[in-house]
Amino acid sequence: MAFLEISSVSKSFGAVKVLDDITLEIERGEFVVFVGPSGCGKSTLLRMITGLDSPNSGTVSIEGKVMNDIEPAKRGTAMVFQSYALYPHMSAYDNVSFGLRMAHTAKTLIRQRVDAAAAILRLDKLLHRRPRELSGGQKQRVAIGRAIVREPRVFLFDEPLSNLDAELRVQMRAELIELHRRLDVTMIYVTHDQIEAMTMADRMVVLNAGRMQQVGRPLDLYDDPDNRFVAGFVGSPRMNFLAGEVVGADATSTRLLHAGGTGPLTLPIGGLQGQLKVEIGVRPDHLRILADGEDPPPAAIAFTGRVTFVEELGNVTYVHIVLDDGTPIVVGAGRGPRIGTDDVRITAPVGHALLFAQDGCRLRGRNGTGK
Amino acid sequence: MHLRRHLPHYLMIAPFMLLFAIFFLFPILSGFYYSFNDWNAVQPAKFVGLANYQKIIASRDFARSMWNLGTYIVITVPLGILVALGLALLVDNFTGRWAHVFRGAYFLPVVLPSFLAATIWRWIYAPNFGLLNMMLGWFGMPSVNFLNNTGSMIYCLIAVDVWASAGFNMIILLAGLKNIPTELYEAARLDGASKWQQIIHITIPMLGPVLFFVVTYGLISAMQVFDKPWLLTGSSFTTYGGRGNALLFPVMDMMGRGFGAVKFGEAAAYGFLLTLAIVMVTALMFVLRSWSDRR
Amino acid sequence: MTAKRASATSPTIWTVLKWTVAILAAVIAVFPVWWMINVVFSEPGQPVSINPRLWPTSLTAGLQTVHVIFAETAYLHAYMVSVCYSVLTIAGVLLFGSAAAFEFALFDFPGRRIIFGIVMLALMVPTAVTIIPTYLLTADLGWLNSMQGLVVPGLASAFGLFMLVQFMRAIPADMIEAARLDGASHLQIYWHVVLPLCRNAMVTLAILTFMQTWGNYMWPLLVGTSPDMYTVGQIVGMFNSPLSHQTVEVVMTANLLAAVPPLIFYLLFQRKIVEGIAMSGTKG
Numbered sequence A: 001m002a003f004l005e006i007s008s009v010s011k012s013f014g015a016v017k018v019l020d021d022i023t024l025e026i027e028r029g030e031f032v033v034f035v036g037p038s039g040c041g042k043s044t045l046l047r048m049i050t051g052l053d054s055p056n057s058g059t060v061s062i063e064g065k066v067m068n069d070i071e072p073a074k075r076g077t078a079m080v081f082q083s084y085a086l087y088p089h090m091s092a093y094d095n096v097s098f099g100l101r102m103a104h105t106a107k108t109l110i111r112q113r114v115d116a117a118a119a120i121l122r123l124d125k126l127l128h129r130r131p132r133e134l135s136g137g138q139k140q141r142v143a144i145g146r147a148i149v150r151e152p153r154v155f156l157f158d159e160p161l162s163n164l165d166a167e168l169r170v171q172m173r174a175e176l177i178e179l180h181r182r183l184d185v186t187m188i189y190v191t192h193d194q195i196e197a198m199t200m201a202d203r204m205v206v207l208n209a210g211r212m213q214q215v216g217r218p219l220d221l222y223d224d225p226d227n228r229f230v231a232g233f234v235g236s237p238r239m240n241f242l243a244g245e246v247v248g249a250d251a252t253s254t255r256l257l258h259a260g261g262t263g264p265l266t267l268p269i270g271g272l273q274g275q276l277k278v279e280i281g282v283r284p285d286h287l288r289i290l291a292d293g294e295d296p297p298p299a300a301i302a303f304t305g306r307v308t309f310v311e312e313l314g315n316v317t318y319v320h321i322v323l324d325d326g327t328p329i330v331v332g333a334g335r336g337p338r339i340g341t342d343d344v345r346i347t348a349p350v351g352h353a354l355l356f357a358q359d360g361c362r363l364r365g366r367n368g369t370g371k
Numbered sequence B: 001m002h003l004r005r006h007l008p009h010y011l012m013i014a015p016f017m018l019l020f021a022i023f024f025l026f027p028i029l030s031g032f033y034y035s036f037n038d039w040n041a042v043q044p045a046k047f048v049g050l051a052n053y054q055k056i057i058a059s060r061d062f063a064r065s066m067w068n069l070g071t072y073i074v075i076t077v078p079l080g081i082l083v084a085l086g087l088a089l090l091v092d093n094f095t096g097r098w099a100h101v102f103r104g105a106y107f108l109p110v111v112l113p114s115f116l117a118a119t120i121w122r123w124i125y126a127p128n129f130g131l132l133n134m135m136l137g138w139f140g141m142p143s144v145n146f147l148n149n150t151g152s153m154i155y156c157l158i159a160v161d162v163w164a165s166a167g168f169n170m171i172i173l174l175a176g177l178k179n180i181p182t183e184l185y186e187a188a189r190l191d192g193a194s195k196w197q198q199i200i201h202i203t204i205p206m207l208g209p210v211l212f213f214v215v216t217y218g219l220i221s222a223m224q225v226f227d228k229p230w231l232l233t234g235s236s237f238t239t240y241g242g243r244g245n246a247l248l249f250p251v252m253d254m255m256g257r258g259f260g261a262v263k264f265g266e267a268a269a270y271g272f273l274l275t276l277a278i279v280m281v282t283a284l285m286f287v288l289r290s291w292s293d294r295r
Numbered sequence C: 001m002t003a004k005r006a007s008a009t010s011p012t013i014w015t016v017l018k019w020t021v022a023i024l025a026a027v028i029a030v031f032p033v034w035w036m037i038n039v040v041f042s043e044p045g046q047p048v049s050i051n052p053r054l055w056p057t058s059l060t061a062g063l064q065t066v067h068v069i070f071a072e073t074a075y076l077h078a079y080m081v082s083v084c085y086s087v088l089t090i091a092g093v094l095l096f097g098s099a100a101a102f103e104f105a106l107f108d109f110p111g112r113r114i115i116f117g118i119v120m121l122a123l124m125v126p127t128a129v130t131i132i133p134t135y136l137l138t139a140d141l142g143w144l145n146s147m148q149g150l151v152v153p154g155l156a157s158a159f160g161l162f163m164l165v166q167f168m169r170a171i172p173a174d175m176i177e178a179a180r181l182d183g184a185s186h187l188q189i190y191w192h193v194v195l196p197l198c199r200n201a202m203v204t205l206a207i208l209t210f211m212q213t214w215g216n217y218m219w220p221l222l223v224g225t226s227p228d229m230y231t232v233g234q235i236v237g238m239f240n241s242p243l244s245h246q247t248v249e250v251v252m253t254a255n256l257l258a259a260v261p262p263l264i265f266y267l268l269f270q271r272k273i274v275e276g277i278a279m280s281g282t283k284g
């Protein structure tokens, strides 16, 4: 049995279904990230776990015990809010110790725990300050301190870094990972930022419109997405999609025509007889612009488009291209000769192409050739 | 289970709601009931239908108090708000310490207990040695008994009223003025608008909602005017309204019928008539607003 | 019109005009109060009315009159009654109002909207319609000439509730939920989190309630008819009544004494009072 089990949890607000049959198991000590566009139900799912809201159906259990009817404060979960939710009229010390004081913990024990948490978070010198006298990052640490002193079994973070500036965000990410290592407890972290998710997660859970899209290690999701949503959501810049039409299929390969292409293309994905319209997904990094006069490698994807603009970022250059049918394409290129706004030819090895059915499902092929 | 979960909420609002029900809702309903009865709080109530209402409407005091109220409102509300607006614009034109000083001075009368405003002004209006007559005396004019002269009494009241309430409206209008973005004035200055044009074309329209509140609130409180005329005329429950009933107002009339003549049914009916008038005036204000919004 | 011409020709005329009007208005606003002080603190035997002047002449004479009033009339007792009336009303309005506002502003429960709506309707109902039935009810309860009769009917202040709800709505939901996660009970959230956060609004409401209670003339006039329940308002009314046989100095001292508590509050809390009134007007 898993440490934390979410089984068939659904939640509606009025007629709007915000969570749809979520089932998920989380092991002790894992760092799990829920990621998805805003409004997809991430916070709602966290609130189900911590008990601030209750599901319409389904159960949440921790260490084998069903939590549905247990008070939020008694579940052994602690939550860090995006807004920090620090009490403005209390010092950092009083903020951190509020929960313990409400539980009538002995004063000396409170002191001990707060000091321990403050040492971990380097808050020692700030404990007497009010929230308004703290910087964003310091407030964040106080909010985390408030969670730590409760010695929870599960830490929940709801977009804790989104109010910080970019530099501090990167620094706090590292601190949180370090904190996870030191405390060795289960952490569930919510973010809409897939880069944050990729860098922090042991496992990430992609949500969209209240449904779980895929669960797995970040790189597995990147390399082997289950559907078009995950493929498009994970990775930056996002994956390119080309409309395609199947013209022939057998047990080991598929022949198709695609936007911007010149002739039929053969992909080593078998068993797609009966599919008609598909989408081909290729990451910008796998695309390459052909030099003038250079021929595409045999059996590779090749197509033509017009350059609309070029982002030169120093280490990489992103070339934005539009195909004849209006499909936008981004190509990741190295630092090369300047590219004008002419037509260019683009190529990619077929091994990196993913196929998606019209409903967004990944087409892996019946013989497992797709990866 | 549902009730259990919500019980704490109901417990927390219970004290307030109980007091509210007992000392607000119940009195309104019982007042409504009494208004159809002949009742002096000693003998049992006797149902009389609409007789109380008819009697009030037909009475001379009612006509007189309504006439007074009309005169009073027509002058005091616009005048009071004009003065308040003037003061607000004035204060808005100062900065820093002086803005503070003037605002503080204009607000001072509001802070005084309202009964005191009337009391102080009675001394100012007093014949012979009153401040006003003293000043008239410097110019060689004869002493006037302001509060005993049916022609001047209502203006005396209006002066007190404006003096006592302008500061209140000024504060609200000032807050409204502060909410007008300065860019608007800067844009108007670039367009060559004079100060006066800025007031007419930017300040007043932008103050619309606040002015609406001030006017509506001013009307509602003016219709309930009581303690100032009561004290200016040195009234009691048996003799009130001053010489020739020149300062007789509806609430005074109502209180007199209730506590002077001990006709509580009639007094309750009076209260409802007055409420009806207030509701109608308020509704009219809202209609006027939506009408002017649509234009 | 004058303003336009002034600003068009020369800014200095505009400035002079501005200052003149501002100072004149300030004199009119303040003078009656100043004059009261003048009369109270004047040399005995030299009444201001006969010998006009613009400044007080004798501090001791004024204090002497105050002493006489406190020692020889029921003024001090009325003062105590008024203070009790105000303090109890403030305490009740704050306590019951904040508890109810806490629920209306921050939680949802069946009937919340409709109950709150009914209370808000009360803001529009004139005192005139309730005062007589409320008086009769108070009389039925046997509360005439008692402190509870003075205080209790005024405790369910719709205005106070409205103001506190407005303020509490600005408290982020996260804050309440964080407190719940910290294990605070419903009452503890109210007491330890929400009330401290509303301190400003509570202080403002307390001051406004004080001003209103201290200046309330009508209700004490009806309920407190026996001399030992007279409030300052009634006593001042008597000093000023045509039948009063007090001298001008004494009457003015009585008036000034009634103004002292609100004036002190005003000097101490000017900003809070002004903010409170501005808020009730612009948000309402």
Ligand SMILES: Nc1ncnc2c1ncn2[C@@H]1O[C@H](COP(=O)(O)OP(=O)(O)O)[C@@H](O)[C@H]1O
Pocket (backbone or CB within 6 Å): A013, A018, A036, A037, A038, A039, A040, A041, A042, A043, A044, A045
């Ligand atoms: N209390 C509520 N009442 C109604 N709708 C809600 C409530 N809470 C959340 N929602 C809706 O549920 C959806 C998911 O919200 P949320 O879980 O906060 O998304 P996010 O993934 O951005 O955290 C949103 O569309 C939101 O509008």
Ligand SMILES: [Mg+2]
Pocket (backbone or CB within 6 Å): A039, A042, A043, A044, A158, A159
């Ligand atoms: Mg969220």
